[in-house]
Amino acid sequence: MDNKIISLRTPHLILAGFGASERLGQEARAIGAWKALVVTDRGVVDSGTGKKVRGLLEKEGIGAETFDRVISDPDVGCLEACLDMAKEEPYDLIVGVGGGSPMDIASITSVMLTNPGTVYDYFGINLVKNPGVPTILIPTTAGTGAEVTQNAILTDTREKLKKAVVSPYILPRVAIVDPSLTLSMPPSVTSSSGIDALTHAIESYTSNNATLLTDLFAKEAIIRIGQSLRTAVANGNDLEARYGMAIGSLYAGISLANAGVTAVHALAYPLGGQFNVAHGIANGLLLPYVMEFNVLGNISKFAHIAHLLGERVESMTLRDQAYQASRAVKAIYRDLVIPQSLTELRVPKEAIPGMAKAAIQSTRLMVNNPRTMTVQDIERIYENAL
Numbered sequence: 001m002d003n004k005i006i007s008l009r010t011p012h013l014i015l016a017g018f019g020a021s022e023r024l025g026q027e028a029r030a031i032g033a034w035k036a037l038v039v040t041d042r043g044v045v046d047s048g049t050g051k052k053v054r055g056l057l058e059k060e061g062i063g064a065e066t067f068d069r070v071i072s073d074p075d076v077g078c079l080e081a082c083l084d085m086a087k088e089e090p091y092d093l094i095v096g097v098g099g100g101s102p103m104d105i106a107s108i109t110s111v112m113l114t115n116p117g118t119v120y121d122y123f124g125i126n127l128v129k130n131p132g133v134p135t136i137l138i139p140t141t142a143g144t145g146a147e148v149t150q151n152a153i154l155t156d157t158r159e160k161l162k163k164a165v166v167s168p169y170i171l172p173r174v175a176i177v178d179p180s181l182t183l184s185m186p187p188s189v190t191s192s193s194g195i196d197a198l199t200h201a202i203e204s205y206t207s208n209n210a211t212l213l214t215d216l217f218a219k220e221a222i223i224r225i226g227q228s229l230r231t232a233v234a235n236g237n238d239l240e241a242r243y244g245m246a247i248g249s250l251y252a253g254i255s256l257a258n259a260g261v262t263a264v265h266a267l268a269y270p271l272g273g274q275f276n277v278a279h280g281i282a283n284g285l286l287l288p289y290v291m292e293f294n295v296l297g298n299i300s301k302f303a304h305i306a307h308l309l310g311e312r313v314e315s316m317t318l319r320d321q322a323y324q325a326s327r328a329v330k331a332i333y334r335d336l337v338i339p340q341s342l343t344e345l346r347v348p349k350e351a352i353p354g355m356a357k358a359a360i361q362s363t364r365l366m367v368n369n370p371r372t373m374t375v376q377d378i379e380r381i382y383e384n385a386l
C-alpha cells in the first residue's frame, strides 16, 4: 500500500484544447488587469502569435507592451533586461508566450517585481517571500511544462550552471494550452521539446516522490506522447498528433511539478551550462542510459513504462520488460534524428569527471532518483552516451 500523502499543486485555472488561447482576453479581464507586459521571443513575434496575443488583450481594453528579447536557455542578463522594461510602467499582468524560456522569464520577472534584492537571492527552494504580479502562461511548444510547474530555470553565467527558482509563486494564475499554437513549430523544435516532455513523464512516474495522483497524469502522458511524438515531428499539420503532444506535455508537466524529476535532468544540466546543448536534446540523449541504470530501483514501474509505450512484452520476465522500456525510448530518440551521442554534440570524454561532479550537486533532483547514484555511476552513464 502506498501511504504517502497525496497533494497536487497546479495553476488556479488550466484551459486546454484547440482555440483555448482565444480566451486570453477574458481571463486577463477576470484577473482585473489593465496593463499587461507580454514576455516572448523573436520567433513567436515572427510567427504572428505575438501580435495575436496583443490583439486578444487589447480587444478587452487591456493595454499591452511586448518584451521580445528572451533568448533560448536564458541567463541572468536576459532576466535583468526584461525586468528593466517591466519596471518602466505599472504592469498588473505578465503574459509569458513561447517555449520554456519566455515562460520562465515571465514567471521570474513577476516575482522580482514584488520581492527585494536580485534573482541570486532566490535560487533555491521556497525563498520567494511575496506573491508576484499575476501571470498567464501560454506555451507555443509541447514540451517544457513550464506553464504548470513551480520551477523557473536560469543560467547562472558566473558558475556556468543552470539554477532554479522554486516557489509556488512561480505558478501562473492561468495556464492556456492551445495545440493550434504549436502547428508552426519546425520538426527540430517539436522533437527536442517533445522528448523533454517524455523525460518529464518517465522521470516523475519513477520519482521517489511520485504519488497515486501524479501517476495518473504521468501514465497518461507516457501513452499520449508515445503515440503522438513521431507523427508530430514527421507531419506537423497532423492535428491529432499535435493535440496528443499538447495534452501529453501538459500532463507530464503537472506530474513533474508535483513528483519532481530525477537524475536525467541532473545529468543534462551540465551539458546545457557548459556546452550549450539544448535542454530537450541533452535529456533525450541521456534518458535511456539513466533508465537502464535506474531499472533495479523500481522494476515494476519501468516494466509498466514498456507497456504504456506499446511494446509487446507480455511473454517477457518483469526484469526484461523493465529493460525493454529503455530500448523503446532509445528507438523513439533514434527516429527523431537528433544528435545520437555526446561525441556528436562535441562533448569530450575529458569533460566527464567535471560534469559528474556538477550533476551530483543537483541534490534537489538526485534525492528523487529511484536508485542511489554515486559520482562513479554518473561517470559511467556519461561514458555509455559518448
Ligand SMILES: [Fe+2]
Pocket (backbone or CB within 6 Å): 144, 196, 200, 265, 279, 283
Ligand atoms: Fe525538462
